[in-house]
Amino acid sequence: MKRAEKKKIKRRYWKRKHTKKSPATAGGKVMHLRSSPLTAYFSDTAMTKILTQVEGDVYHECGAFLIGNLMTDHITGHTIAIVDDIYSDGEYGTPSNYSFSSHMQVKALNYIERNYGDAKHMIGTVHSHAQFDAFYSGTDYDMMNSRRSEEIHMVLSPSHRTFVLTYKDMEFVYHNDIELADPAVFGYRRNPQ
Numbered sequence: 176m177k178r179a180e181k182k183k184i185k186r187r188y189w190k191r192k193h194t195k196k197s198p199a200t201a202g203g204k205v206m207h208l209r210s211s212p213l214t215a216y217f218s219d220t221a222m223t224k225i226l227t228q229v230e231g232d233v234y235h236e237c238g239a240f241l242i243g244n245l246m247t248d249h250i251t252g253h254t255i256a257i258v259d260d261i262y263s264d265g266e267y268g269t270p271s272n273y274s275f276s277s278h279m280q281v282k283a284l285n286y287i288e289r290n291y292g293d294a295k296h297m298i299g300t301v302h303s304h305a306q307f308d309a310f311y312s313g314t315d316y317d318m319m320n321s322r323r324s325e326e327i328h329m330v331l332s333p334s335h336r337t338f339v340l341t342y343k344d345m346e347f348v349y350h351n352d353i354e355l356a357d358p359a360v361f362g363y364r365r366n367p368q
């Protein structure tokens with residue numbers, strides 16, 4: 176092969192390697208980009224356990240850790256949250272307050288390790304607002320901000336039968352427009368956020 180030909184081939188490969196493809200049109204096919212940054216799936220086990228705890232005492236707040244996986248598609252940037260299970264120590268707080276203790280966090284991590292090993296993780300929290308409507312209070316934002324990045328957080332009101340759900344990303348930005356795989360989840364109505 177002549178040197179000039181070799182050079183031409185080399186140049187062609189270099190160009191192919193260095194031409195940036197837009198992720199939305201990769202492979203010449205226009206892909207559908209979702210507007211919501213996250214879709215959440217709750218297993219029947221997780222839903223049943225959350226409702227059992229929250230509706231077990233509708234006059235006192237309670238809380239649980241969400242267990243499952245958060246997976247981000249690096250091309251579309253879309254994240255899927257799969258909530259397979261929850262951990263709660265069964266304790267209730269006051270009519271207007273519930274605090275996630277570090278003791279319960281340790282017990283939850285132990286529960287995850289024992290039951291799932293490395294396959295599942297603590298991916299967020301859920302707590303009850305007892306006789307108050309579902310929304311994020313100042314205390315709730317303090318709690319969510321004090322935790323690690325990338326989690327989903329849910330508040331349920333058993334008295335109003337309402338809920339709110341948010342996704343805190345890696346930069347601690349809250350996304351309220353997250354999508355539920357099953358919108359009829361819990362049979363509760365989602366409050367505008």
Ligand SMILES: [Zn+2]
Pocket residue numbers: 302303304310311312315330
């Ligand atoms: Zn709250």
